[in-house]
């Protein structure tokens with residue numbers, strides 16, 4: 001059977017947030033597997049503004065794009081959408097956002113994540129582009145797992161709220177016209193290549209791997225039993241690509257479909273990196289998700305999305321890159 005996404009020759013693809021973790025992986029995926037497609041990245045990149053936590057307000061980094069040969073547009077979602085509004089894109093993969101779940105600036109979060117999305121949707125509609133955008137498991141807050149669409153959508157932080165507002169908007173559009181090509185993908189905890197520049201907001205898999213390599217010791221919040229749906233970047237790319245040919249527009253969960261603990265990560269890392277010590281410390285966060293797990297039944301049915309990587313397989317595939325980052329970025333410091 002032939003799928004639309006098998007042949008994207010001459011298609012114009014825009015990836016917002018293309019200098020970030022997931023966006024750069026998408027850009028490089030299309031460049032490698034669809035060399036005849038025209039791939040364009042739009043990103044603000046990082047500047048010298050920081051949240052009170054010390055984290056940069058935008059996390060894009062040029063080094064994620066060193067191997068990318070397509071067009072790069074430097075722009076801020078909030079004020080520079082004019083740069084793309086008259087362009088003809090066939091597919092827009094909207095990854096740009098304040099992805100830092102600890103950021104507290106409600107106004108900036110909503111302007112960046114929600115309002116800009118509404119404006120981008122209008123551009124997509126006017127230009128006839130399909131819009132596939134990144135939502136988040138943060139929309140479920142601390143509701144009981146497994147997390148199913150439409151159930152327990154009670155975010156606990158402004159990040160989750162901004163993503164829920166995107167989904168609420170998308171659902172309203174689709175109520176009026178279910179044919180609109182609009183897909184929201186609620187990613188769970190994504191890990192993998194090109195997340196290094198997220199710094200403190202990178203996945204626990206990278207952070208624990210680097211701690212183990214550097215100190216032969218890792219720190220976990222007591223007692224490491226918190227459960228998360230960890231999903232490998234290649235499965236997230238798969239979900240985006242398959243969204244091109246979704247059987248129905250709508251919002252979908254993108255996870256591995258199983259919940260694993262931080263202790264599980266430690267055990268898997270030990271198999272690859274050798275033994276190391278684990279110190280359990282108090283959790284300072286008032287809000288902390290204790291159990292997330294994607295119900296992916298609708299994603300399987302309507303996107304033909306099937307996660308291919310268990311946590312064991314994902315970490316095994318990622319380990320050489322974690323070791324490379326340690327040797328080139330951490331040890332060389």
Ligand SMILES: NC(=O)c1ccc[n+]([C@@H]2O[C@H](COP(=O)([O-])OP(=O)(O)OC[C@H]3O[C@@H](n4cnc5c(N)ncnc54)[C@H](O)[C@@H]3O)[C@@H](O)[C@H]2O)c1
Pocket residue numbers: 016017018019020021022023042043044045046057058059060061075076077078094095096097098099100112134135136137138186187188189190191198
């Ligand atoms: N990584 C995860 O585990 C995860 C989980 C759920 C949802 N998401 C969502 O997936 C998307 C991609 O996440 P990521 O992990 O790659 O994060 P990331 O921070 O690495 O990438 C986001 C990109 O958006 C850019 N950006 C930020 N503000 C911008 C603005 N005002 N204008 C233009 N560009 C701007 C940043 O420079 C960065 O390159 C985000 O929407 C995020 O909320 C990620």
